[in-house]
Amino acid sequence: MKKLSLHEPVFAGNEWAYVKECIDTGWVSSAGKFVERFEGELAKRTGTKYGVAVVNGTAALDLALKILGVTAADEVIVPSLTFIATVNAIAYQGATPLFLDVEETTYGLDPDALEAYLARETEMRGGACVRKSSGRRIAACVPMHALGHPVRLLPLLAACAKRSIPVIEDAAEAIGSSWNGRPLGSFGRVGVLSFNGNKILTTGGGGALVTDDESLATSLNSWTVSSRASAPSPNSTARAWPARPCASSGSPRARKATSGSTRSGPPLRRPRLVCSRP
Incomplete structure (x- = not known):
């Protein structure tokens, strides 16, 4: 009897051409047209204005918390059912x-x-x-859309908005899902995506942040390239985290999710955990 995989890659046929172009042109690091094109397509797909690609979903969560000013003196609300990366990113702060x-x-x-x-x-x-x-500020709320299922967003957003709690939307498992016709990832102050090998959309690894906030997007773009000043200056202008993906990760492959799930197992029992702090 043939076994059905929970998830497996689907290749369109142009991946080798894209990788070869990266090598032939020398754009194999964190810049080049593939990364920029990927960011633009992500923003379009999620109905947001800006996309910022990073090395993985954990880095995206880490940067989202940093950009919103979460500190060691703060507390952050998370669901009791989530992947460990959501909580690890809070611990990093x-x-x-x-x-x-x-x-x-x-x-x-x-x-x-x-x-x-x-x-x-x-x-x-x-x-x-x-x-x-505790006397501590609740600095953010991070709802996670489990297995592509949307959280009931309107009442959640309302509860946070009236208390000035920014929402970081963990849509790592939910690209392609929507709520009331609006793509997930576009509801919070910033949305977080993952392109790990078991996700609906994969680049083998990688993650991204999406937002409508131009100021946040500008800062995120700067931080992910070590806050380097414009050429020819070699100086960095602020604290930063080198979190950009390589250019050859900019050509995503879709995956088949044969059970409708985007994860290979229970959220807290993954066989392998890769949490890279940028």
Whole structure:
């Protein structure tokens, strides 16, 4: 009996030509037309204005938290069911994750549980949402769309908006999914995507951030290339994280998800974890 794979790559036939062009032209690092084209296509596909490619989804989460100013003095809300990278990225900032329950119908963060928790446990101080028991700011909320299933976004966004909590939308598993006709990844202040080998869209590895915020996109583009100043200056202008992907990763391959899932196993029991801090 033939076995059906949970996921396997589908090659369009032009991959060798793209890789050869990268080698022939010398564009094998973090620049070149393939990376830029990929970023543009991602923005178009997610209905956002800007796409910034990075080395993996963990780096994208890390940068999203950094760009929004999350520090070691803060706390970040995450669903209790998620891949470890979501929480690792919070740990990279020295911040504390706050785990809230998920819904049975979506496997994502429960907006009702979120609203109830925030109403009961937090208060506004100086324009920031602060957890009363710890005195720490809740600096972000990171809902994750599990296995491509959209979180109930409108009530979640409303609960965060009225308390000035920025939303980082973890759409690592959800490119191609939408909610009320709008692509996932486009609802938060910034969206995070992954192109690991088991995702719906893969470059073998890689990740990206998408946003409508020009200022965030400009800073992210600068940070991912070590904040280098314009030529001919060799200087960097700020703290930065060299997180750009190689150019040969800019030609994505689609994957077949034979069960409708984008992961090869339970979210917290992956056989191999690659978490690269840029």
